[in-house]
Amino acid sequence: MSCNGAATRFACAAAILIVPWLACPANARPLTLRTALQHALAASPRLTAAERDIGIASGQRIQAGKLINPELSYEQDNSFGSGPYRGTRSAETTLQISQLFELFGKREARIAVGTAGVETATIQRKAVRLEVLSETAIAFLTVLGTQRRIQILDDQISAIDKLSPLLQKRVDTGASSPAEVGRAEVASALVKADRERVRSSLASARRELSVLMGDAAPKFASVSGKLEALGRPPSFQSVIHAIDQNPQLVRWTAVYAQRNAELLVARLKPYPDVRISAGWRHFNETGSDGVRLGISVPIPIFDQNQGNILSAQENLAKVRAERQANRNTLIVIAGRAYDSLQGSLRELAILRTSAIPKARAAAEEISEGYGQGRYSLLEVLDAQANLTQAQLREQEAQQNFHVAVATIEGLVGNPFTLARESAR
Structure with missing residues (x-):
């Protein structure tokens, strides 16, 4: 599986749409998920270390086949x-x-140990590669979601600030108390304070993504993508079945072969x-x-060599338990992500069909009625706050959905097919 191919599949699975910004300078161009994944694969020290492990195991394999001088x-x-x-x-x-x-196949047994070691290191590199892709995708989605959160707060601030001329006019005509000007200013300031807190989270998320891409500081202005595109996941049983193909579990086959060869070496040594x-x-x-x-x-x-034989036998018997423990851990992680994914879909269904449309309609109605004197400023601010909270909940649910998708895809080894729904 090529780096570009895997990066593309992760980009599609996370529902990130790539936007060409060819006319902009490279550092001003919004970062896409595909580019982030490619940079992460090229810069990951963990992946480099895993490749060195393959080299180490290859050297041990070569040495195992050498004749005694x-x-x-x-x-x-x-x-x-x-x-x-x-x-x-x-x-x-x-x-x-x-x-x-050397007699009785001792050299061949050593070679088998070395060969299994190379296979184990090779499969482990695939597991590390999946982890790097999944972690980078999650970091990217965190930045994307936080950007959207700031945009929602900016919209609320703008809506409050648009009330100022109308509010001042009402004060001048005696229709409203001068205290309402201060109330609107306080409401705007509180939202601005929330925005600064989110901006701090965005700075941390951007730095985390940059480090995964091999940079100490962000070299991108923003990230580009859509969180609105969703889809229905396959059954959890199909996810569990796919987990068995995860390199973390596949490598235990090579580990078993290696431990078995080590036991043979220990048994042949007394001959x-x-x-x-x-x-x-x-x-x-x-x-x-x-x-x-x-x-x-x-x-x-x-x-x-009774002691070494016993030790090798226990190491071989331990492999089955280690694999099962590893599998249980992956199932628990996948289960949490799958539950989060399903919960996000249910939450989004409520928000999109009821909460957000009604909150938007109420905010528009109350804002219009405020100019006609039918509603108070407090009712206007409350309606705007309700709409903002509903939109923030939608953004959080969308982000949780795509993070869960990226987590599961990192566990199953390949992007699973979603029954896509059009963005609403």
Whole structure:
């Protein structure tokens, strides 16, 4: 799976629409999800570390297949003694080479351990890559949602400020108390204070996204996308089924093979290897030469590697429990995200079909009636606040929906198909 292909699928799954801003400078162009994912994959130190793990495992695999080096030895007997053995006149010198031959498939077992280690590291890199994509998508959606939150508050401030001329006119004509001017100013100031708090959250979210993309500080002006596009997810059972293909779980197959090969290595170690040697011996006293041949085999009486065999057996038996624990964790995370996704859809249905349309209609009616003297300023401000709160709830639910989608897609390994609904 290519980096560009995966980034594109995540962009589509999160319902982010890419907008071309070719006429703008690069740093002023709104950041799209596709670009953010591409930068994150290129800059992630975790992904680089995972690639180095593959290199480490590959080196261990190469080393496991190497033959044992031969040994060269030199011996000198019957020299530097007393009597006829004074000096080196009666010395016997031996030059010998020996080689240990591993038997019973020990080298092949070591190679199997190394091969499984490479496979484990390779699959783990895929898992890290999915995590980087999911985390970046969530960070992007957080920035996008926070931007929308500020926009909603800006609209409320603008609506309150538009009352000022009408309010002053009513005060001048004696239709309203001068205190209502201060009440409107207080209402506007409180919303502005909320906006500053959200701006602080936006700064943190932008910085987090930038760090994931490899930058210490944001180099983008804003992010571009739509949160309105939603869809119906597949059943939770299909999500659970897809989780079994997550690299975090698939890698346990390679881990099992590695542990099994390690157990075989431990079991084969007590079986003796054969060391064969051949040498040349020179007798100084007679000036004659001879060939020396030797063979040695260790006797496994005291140490039969029982401790290492037991340890390897326990490590092998532990794999099943580790995989199940890993799977349970992924199911819990997916379940939380799926419940959040479903809850967001139900919440949005209520907000869009009832709360927001009625709040908007009430705000428009009361604002119009205020100019005719049928409503008080307090009723106008209350109606505007209700509309703003409904819109903020909608934004939060939309963001929660897409964050849940990104979380689940990071767990199942591939974007799942949503039955898309048109944005309302």
